[in-house]
Amino acid sequence: MSHLLLDPNDFGLSSLGVGDAGLTGVLGYIVVFVGLFLLLAVLCISGSIFKFKAKKALAAVSPAAPAPAAEEKTAPGSAGEIKLFDVPDKDAAMIMAIVADKLQKPLNELRFISIKEVK
Amino acid sequence: MDIIGTLKGLLTDSGFAALMAKGGWQNLIMIIIACVLLYLGIKKQFEPLLLVGIAFGCLLVNVSWFVTSFNDNADALFHQDLWDAFLDPNSPAYHSYGTIMANGGLLDILYIGVKSGLYPCLIFMGVGAMTDFGPLISRPSSLIMGAAAQLGVFLAFFGASASGFFSGAQAASIGIIGGADGPTAIFLTSKLAPELLGAIAIAAYSYMALIPLIQPPIMKALTTKKERNIVMKQAREVSKTEKILFPIIVTIFVVLLLPSTAPLIGCLMLGNLFRECGVTERLSDTVQNALMNIVTIFLGISVGATTIGYRFLDLQTLLIIGLGLVAFAFSTVGGLLVGKLMCWITKGKINPLIGSAGVSAVPMAARVSQDVGRKYNKNNYLLMHAMGPNVAGVIGSAIAAGFLLKVFGG
Numbered sequence: 330m331s332h333l334l335l336d337p338n339d340f341g342l343s344s345l346g347v348g349d350a351g352l353t354g355v356l357g358y359i360v361v362f363v364g365l366f367l368l369l370a371v372l373c374i375s376g377s378i379f380k381f382k383a384k385k386a387l388a389a390v391s392p393a394a395p396a397p398a399a400e401e402k403t404a405p406g407s408a409g410e411i412k413l414f415d416v417p418d419k420d421a422a423m424i425m426a427i428v429a430d431k432l433q434k435p436l437n438e439l440r441f442i443s444i445k446e447v448k
Numbered sequence: 449m450d451i452i453g454t455l456k457g458l459l460t461d462s463g464f465a466a467l468m469a470k471g472g473w474q475n476l477i478m479i480i481i482a483c484v485l486l487y488l489g490i491k492k493q494f495e496p497l498l499l500v501g502i503a504f505g506c507l508l509v510n511v512s513w514f515v516t517s518f519n520d521n522a523d524a525l526f527h528q529d530l531w532d533a534f535l536d537p538n539s540p541a542y543h544s545y546g547t548i549m550a551n552g553g554l555l556d557i558l559y560i561g562v563k564s565g566l567y568p569c570l571i572f573m574g575v576g577a578m579t580d581f582g583p584l585i586s587r588p589s590s591l592i593m594g595a596a597a598q599l600g601v602f603l604a605f606f607g608a609s610a611s612g613f614f615s616g617a618q619a620a621s622i623g624i625i626g627g628a629d630g631p632t633a634i635f636l637t638s639k640l641a642p643e644l645l646g647a648i649a650i651a652a653y654s655y656m657a658l659i660p661l662i663q664p665p666i667m668k669a670l671t672t673k674k675e676r677n678i679v680m681k682q683a684r685e686v687s688k689t690e691k692i693l694f695p696i697i698v699t700i701f702v703v704l705l706l707p708s709t710a711p712l713i714g715c716l717m718l719g720n721l722f723r724e725c726g727v728t729e730r731l732s733d734t735v736q737n738a739l740m741n742i743v744t745i746f747l748g749i750s751v752g753a754t755t756i757g758y759r760f761l762d763l764q765t766l767l768i769i770g771l772g773l774v775a776f777a778f779s780t781v782g783g784l785l786v787g788k789l790m791c792w793i794t795k796g797k798i799n800p801l802i803g804s805a806g807v808s809a810v811p812m813a814a815r816v817s818q819d820v821g822r823k824y825n826k827n828n829y830l831l832m833h834a835m836g837p838n839v840a841g842v843i844g845s846a847i848a849a850g851f852l853l854k855v856f857g858g
Contacts, residue, residue, distance in 0.1 A: 345609040345615075347610050349609075349616075350605070350609030350610055350619070351606055353605070353609075353616075354602035354605050354606040354623075356851075357601070357602050357852065357855075358598065358599065358602045360706070360847065360851045361595045361844050361847045361848050361851070362592075362595045362596075364705050364843075364844075365591040365592065365594060365595040365840065365843065365847070366591075366595075367701055368588075368591055368697075368698060368701055368702065368843070369588045369589065369592065372584075372585060372588035372591070372694075372697070373588055375690065375693065375697065376585070376586075376588065376690070379687055379689070380684070413827060417827075418827060
């Protein structure tokens with residue numbers, strides 16, 4: 330039996346008919362989907378195994394962890410949303426951390442209204 | 449010594465005389481095209497690492513090889529007649545690399561790496577070593593967008609076949625331009641339609657370089673403003689073990705499904721395993737840098753060498769360039785439509801713009817998704833989300849190539 334799906338003497342060396350070309354195209358697209366769906370299924374299964382393992386490990390560690398001390402309690406939550414003007418998230422986070430450090434205040438006790446890049 | 453005779457002989461044997469002879473104008477046009485490509489590569493930085501090599505190979509072959517020198521081309525860098533004999537079953541030199549080595553020029557010897565499929569596979573190894581598959585592992589649904597973005601491959605294949613100008617094998621090689629993956633296009637074309645290699649490689653790399661111009665209008669046309677503004681949540685973190693297992697799992701499942709993908713998928717995943725396993729840093733470094741650079745030089749210059757004037761300048765080349773654009777556009781459409789579908793299924797959790805990144809072209813297509821997304825929401829960072837479909841597209845185009853090779857390969 331030939332290892333080829335189609336005989337190249339029929340198709341490879343001459344022009345394909347419209348019907349054959351359409352059929353080959355559709356079949357090829359389906360094969361790509363099947364291949365990647367198969368991979369998707371395998372990745373989903375392995376992903377859920379790893380997620381389950383990670384949860385289990387976290388659960389095993391949690392009871393042993395010391396209870397947070399009263400003085401470590403965070404201040405009441407943040408209020409509102411910060412407006413950023415031409416400042417990426419990363420830079421904004423860095424600026425807020427620097428300000429908090431300079432003021433010697435916990436970050437969640439400060440309220441930032443907006444950060445704007447001075448041009 | 450006959451000074452006049454010697455000077456006359458030098459003049460008649462020179463390339464300048466050959467340019468004026470019958471068919472020489474084709475070489476002249478190719479020299480101009482090579483200069484334009486060099487300009488685009490150097491000045492505009494369109495895929496310069498490959499385009500500069502391809503353009504210079506094109507220049508070299510067209511200043512050193514003429515149709516008129518069929519009987520006296522011993523000094524040529526590239527011998528198209530030797531490669532024609534290599535492919536002719538009735539020739540004593542049929543499939544004889546020995547004949548090429550014994551009689552070929554510098555570019556013939558370098559071209560052996562293209563013909564045997566060596567360079568594209570080694571480049572895939574480098575791509576694997578440079579790619580972080582984390583975004584794909586953390587969001588496996590990206591694979592569907594990578595699959596959908598192969599739509600252009602099969603539509604262009606159909607179009608090329610239906611045009612009646614191309615054989616099935618040639619149409620398959622043209623279609624794979626839509627995979628937006630240079631090494632895959634070169635690999636498949638060198639196996640199925642080596643006579644079209646120059647045109648297909650140039651079309652593939654040119655369109656890959658033009659992705660920032662081709663994709664955004666399609667992305668805007670197929671998505672709403674609301675969809676473009678969707679901010680995606682950070683996907684889960686991927687453990688080291690998962691990253692190590694990924695290349696092994698992909699190799700087993702994809703190669704078992706379609707053994708003809710083994711050279712491309714095998715090399716891609718080996719490169720990635722070098723990167724992720726943590727005990728082969730030296731190999732990973734070599735594959736990413738030294739090996740990748742060397743192979744890129746050899747690949748570029750030897751692919752460029754296939755663009756000899758009398759072979760390149762014909763209606764087929766124009767059709768390939770047109771069909772290549774169709775393939776790219778429809779691949780983008782395929783990815784975007786499935787992106788929209790996934791957006792609808794997840795009730796707006798997925799930004800459909802990342803679907804266009806399914807056309808491979810790592811990381812250019814993902815960058816385009818990021819840029820278009822940020823245009824509408826400055827705080828929207830889609831790059832890492834788009835890397836998932838982007839690397840899925842690499843696997844998808846390798847599977848598409850494997851399928852076409854299985855169907856039309858001799």
